[in-house]
Amino acid sequence: MAADIDVTFRKHFASVGKELRPEQRRVIEATLEGRKAVGLLPTGAGKSLCYWIAGKALGGTTLVISPLTALMDEQVGKLQALGCSAAALHSGIDSRVQLDELLALHGGATPSFIFVSPERLATDGFLEYVLRAARDRVKLVVIDEAHCISQWGHDFRPFYREIPPFLDAVFGAGAHPHLLALTATLGSKDVAQLCADFGIDPDRVVFSDTPLRLEIKLKVVKVADENEKDAKLWQLLEEHRTEKLLVYVDRREGKRSTEDLATVAAGKGFKTTFFHAGMTSDQKAEVIRKFKAGELTLVFATSAFGMGIDIPDIRGVVHYLLPESVEQYYQQIGRTGRDGKPSWGVLFYSDKNIEVRKRHYIKNSFPDEEEVKKAFKTLTNERVGKSTLSYFDEADDARSAFHYLLRGELVDVLGKGVQHINVFQPAKGKAVPELQALLDATSTGLLITIAKKTGRSEKEILDLVYRLLAEGKIKPARAPAKCLILKSRAAALPDDVLARIMADVAEKEAYKLGLMARFVALLDGYEDSVRLHQEIGLYLGVDKFKLGRIYETAAGVWVRSKSEVIITNLLFQRKVPFKYEEPLRVDGQDYSPDFTIEWKGRTYFWEHLGMREKERYEREWKEKEAMYRKLFPTQLITTEESAILSREVERLLAEHFKP
Amino acid sequence: MHTPHMNLGERGYEREHIDTVLAAIRKHFPTYFATFALTAKKASEAFQTAVAEWRKELRDYEKFLDPDSLEEYEDDPGSFKSGIKSRCPIIRRSLNSPASDMKKYKIAFKLATGADLLRVSKNIAAFGRKHIKSFDDETHEAMADVADLGLGDLLEEDYIVYGVIGGGIKSHLLYSLYPNAFPNRSRSAVWALYFLSGKSDFGFKDGSES
Numbered sequence: 001m002a003a004d005i006d007v008t009f010r011k012h013f014a015s016v017g018k019e020l021r022p023e024q025r026r027v028i029e030a031t032l033e034g035r036k037a038v039g040l041l042p043t044g045a046g047k048s049l050c051y052w053i054a055g056k057a058l059g060g061t062t063l064v065i066s067p068l069t070a071l072m073d074e075q076v077g078k079l080q081a082l083g084c085s086a087a088a089l090h091s092g093i094d095s096r097v098q099l100d101e102l103l104a105l106h107g108g109a110t111p112s113f114i115f116v117s118p119e120r121l122a123t124d125g126f127l128e129y130v131l132r133a134a135r136d137r138v139k140l141v142v143i144d145e146a147h148c149i150s151q152w153g154h155d156f157r158p159f160y161r162e163i164p165p166f167l168d169a170v171f172g173a174g175a176h177p178h179l180l181a182l183t184a185t186l187g188s189k190d191v192a193q194l195c196a197d198f199g200i201d202p203d204r205v206v207f208s209d210t211p212l213r214l215e216i217k218l219k220v221v222k223v224a225d226e227n228e229k230d231a232k233l234w235q236l237l238e239e240h241r242t243e244k245l246l247v248y249v250d251r252r253e254g255k256r257s258t259e260d261l262a263t264v265a266a267g268k269g270f271k272t273t274f275f276h277a278g279m280t281s282d283q284k285a286e287v288i289r290k291f292k293a294g295e296l297t298l299v300f301a302t303s304a305f306g307m308g309i310d311i312p313d314i315r316g317v318v319h320y321l322l323p324e325s326v327e328q329y330y331q332q333i334g335r336t337g338r339d340g341k342p343s344w345g346v347l348f349y350s351d352k353n354i355e356v357r358k359r360h361y362i363k364n365s366f367p368d369e370e371e372v373k374k375a376f377k378t379l380t381n382e383r384v385g386k387s388t389l390s391y392f393d394e395a396d397d398a399r400s401a402f403h404y405l406l407r408g409e410l411v412d413v414l415g416k417g418v419q420h421i422n423v424f425q426p427a428k429g430k431a432v433p434e435l436q437a438l439l440d441a442t443s444t445g446l447l448i449t450i451a452k453k454t455g456r457s458e459k460e461i462l463d464l465v466y467r468l469l470a471e472g473k474i475k476p477a478r479a480p481a482k483c484l485i486l487k488s489r490a491a492a493l494p495d496d497v498l499a500r501i502m503a504d505v506a507e508k509e510a511y512k513l514g515l516m517a518r519f520v521a522l523l524d525g526y527e528d529s530v531r532l533h534q535e536i537g538l539y540l541g542v543d544k545f546k547l548g549r550i551y552e553t554a555a556g557v558w559v560r561s562k563s564e565v566i567i568t569n570l571l572f573q574r575k576v577p578f579k580y581e582e583p584l585r586v587d588g589q590d591y592s593p594d595f596t597i598e599w600k601g602r603t604y605f606w607e608h609l610g611m612r613e614k615e616r617y618e619r620e621w622k623e624k625e626a627m628y629r630k631l632f633p634t635q636l637i638t639t640e641e642s643a644i645l646s647r648e649v650e651r652l653l654a655e656h657f658k659p
Numbered sequence: 660m661h662t663p664h665m666n667l668g669e670r671g672y673e674r675e676h677i678d679t680v681l682a683a684i685r686k687h688f689p690t691y692f693a694t695f696a697l698t699a700k701k702a703s704e705a706f707q708t709a710v711a712e713w714r715k716e717l718r719d720y721e722k723f724l725d726p727d728s729l730e731e732y733e734d735d736p737g738s739f740k741s742g743i744k745s746r747c748p749i750i751r752r753s754l755n756s757p758a759s760d761m762k763k764y765k766i767a768f769k770l771a772t773g774a775d776l777l778r779v780s781k782n783i784a785a786f787g788r789k790h791i792k793s794f795d796d797e798t799h800e801a802m803a804d805v806a807d808l809g810l811g812d813l814l815e816e817d818y819i820v821y822g823v824i825g826g827g828i829k830s831h832l833l834y835s836l837y838p839n840a841f842p843n844r845s846r847s848a849v850w851a852l853y854f855l856s857g858k859s860d861f862g863f864k865d866g867s868e869s
Contacts, residue, residue: 378772378774381736382774386734387735387736387737388735388737390741394769419735419737419738419741442731446731446732447738448738449731449735481742
């Protein structure tokens with residue numbers, strides 16, 4: 001197994017880095033051995049490399065489910081540059097190119113990686129048809145940014161919940177290929193839900209040893225009002241003018257928006273622009289390209305600038321807006337310092353920002369009664385029966401309410417397909433009587449009308465059309481509008497169902513407000529950067545024992561004190577292999593030696609005594625020392641705080657660990 | 660696009676006002692016509708171009724407002740909405756326009772339901788079919804009152820999807836099928852009215868209706 005991973009890494013990805021981090025290796029092993037795994041690695045820890053290696057090791061095609069087109073395009077670009085075949089299927093790619101990819105896949109091609117969004121999986125019937133045909137060649141499914149599955153989270157994407165049924169439809173229940181879910185931030189409740197939804201053994205959840213980005217220096221600044229915030233913002237930006245900076249802002253346009261601030265910044269001579277979801281894919285890609293290349297050094301962005309956009313040399317992230325939760329905040333500051341160099345984050349907030357975030361953004365992110373009723377009208381036409389929903393053409397409120405109606409069992413999704421069959425025509429030189437028979441049934445080519453008039457089900461019609469398309473007998477005259485085929489169960493929205501939906505909404509709203517309150521409590525209690533990281537770590541469920549590891553060493557291990565940094569670095573330099581705080585169980589009791597060293601067949605324990613003046617510390621040390629003296633009398637090495645610690649460590653290394 | 664002319668108040672429909680505007684048009688028309696048609700040949704070419712432009716999209720509008728097709732869409736009004744962009748040229752142009760003042764239109768379109776768009780399109784198509792059956796050129800020429808035109812119903816709710824199908828698009832749909840009977844109240848047509856009537860406001864406040 002280890003050999004496979006290393007061979008694959010060296011063969012395909014050697015140019016990426018010298019070696020894998022231990023946590024990356026554990027994620028890959030969990031995926032290959034256990035078939036299904038979750039990797040919780042912090043931003044910048046190299047999550048992508050985990051599935052690149054797992055995918056190439058398994059061979060065949062890896063299907064990567066990813067939430068953002070920019071993220072997909074970036075991954076495809078990187079993989080292709082490394083010589084791997086990769087393709088993305090999203091609305092920014094020419095529909096004929098996408099069709100060619102799917103036809104090739106159906107015909108036996110095995111690209112190493114295919115990227116799709118969860119919405120695409122949920123609405124593209126031909127994609128499902130092709131994947132079903134190619135299922136034996138799909139060896140790994142990756143769910144990237146898996147936190148989007150959390151209905152409680154800020155990045156919740158409802159169609160992530162449709163992935164398990166999709167996998168059942170394509171591969172058969174219980175016959176899924178290997179699966180890996182990856183994310184940086186996911187609370188324990190959501191990890192449990194993820195494992196339950198995908199049938200992942202909780203033992204296959206790999207947590208990072210260093211889930212916190214302690215190297216990012218964090219500062220929180222409370223201001224009285226927006227004017228003070230503006231003054232401090234411009235002062236901060238001026239101080240860091242020569243660095244590459246990202247500023248998170250709430251609004252796309254209007255006063256104090258991304259566009260407004262970028263205009264002001266340009267006037268002050270910054271190489272700057274804005275970034276938000278209202279821009280086209282090309283426009284966004286261009287901003288990312290220029291920011292990466294250094295043609296821009298200051299970008300004002302909404303939260304659309306996130307998830308996996310990999311610009312390694314962003315030095316500072318400024319929060320001009322107030323994030324909704326600890327998770328969202330920590331994910332956004334994760335944009336900085338991905339090159340491992342010192343970086344910082346500053347958050348500005350006021351009491352008014354808190355109120356606005358609660359009142360306007362959080363409350364307005366949920367549909368109210370009128371919006372649910374309107375969505376019901378849109379989706380069902382206020383009658384029992386079938387209809388189609390072109391999901392992406394609907395307004396956000398209708399889309400949001402659709403999922404509530406689905407959960408409220410007012411609509412069923414019968415399948416996914418196209419609204420008009422007459423978008424297809426015979427391929428050049430071919431006569432296709434089966435298609436003609438369908439088209440002759442109506443003047444509009446509507447799928448539902450054809451089903452009604454021919455007595456065939458929508459599924460039968462679509463299976464026929466997809467078969468003809470896959471066989472090259474027909475082709476689309478234009479990109480077909482993908483849709484969900486719905487059946488509404490009621491002509492009117494029952495009061496009790498509406499009440500249940502609104503209760504569900506109220507519960508989610510209360511939860512989000514609770515997350516916000518906890519985040520604000522952290523900000524209000526800000527003392528310094530390390531403490532803020534540790535509080536965040538506690539909140540995210542990081543092992544308390546690991547929270548004190550706040551110093552990085554040359555070996556890549558994080559340790560608790562600067563003195564331990566000295567010891568670790570010298571051990572590393574002298575190539576003395578060690579494990580830091582490796583658990584030691586003796587007579588039913590657990591101990592944690594600072595350093596455990598295996599050297600020429602013997603085990604040594606190195607303890608650094610940093611706080612002997614503290615009574616409790618001294619008492620605990622005496623107990624531990626007694627154990628060592630009894631069981632390992634000649635194997636204990638100790639050092640104490642001293643101005644000449646380095647010299648002492650060098651001496652001990654020379655004495656005990658001669659090469 | 661245009662919202663119904665309800666906030667013009669009654670004065671916009673009064674005989675006296677109409678006569679005043681007509682007088683202004685009669686005064687300025689010869690000047691503008693002279694620049695438009697310097698020669699008979701130029702005038703003929705201009706008309707031929709206009710007819711060719713109208714004919715280019717006629718088939719699309721005939722298919723879009725075909726009564727049998729509209730009836731089939733009752734099976735799936737949602738499909739009517741999502742397909743409207745490919746089937747109705749003027750709505751397609753509106754939705755594809757990069758102009759910042761079309762942003763509101765795009766938002767309104769997204770919020771409109773397929774059922775409402777279908778209902779109003781059916782009503783407009785039915786109105787056109789009924790109107791043209793009894794339309795007569797000579798009778799039309801002799802009309803002296805707005806009410807005689809028989810277009811009052813088009814101002815009713817059944818013929819409007821607010822922000823999406825208003826006066827401009829409605830008039831364009833009917834003009835496209837029956838250009839001899841329905842004027843094309845496009846934006847440029849309103850500008851033409853403004854210039855032809857001597858760029859006067861006739862006492863109306865700025866912004867009362869574009």
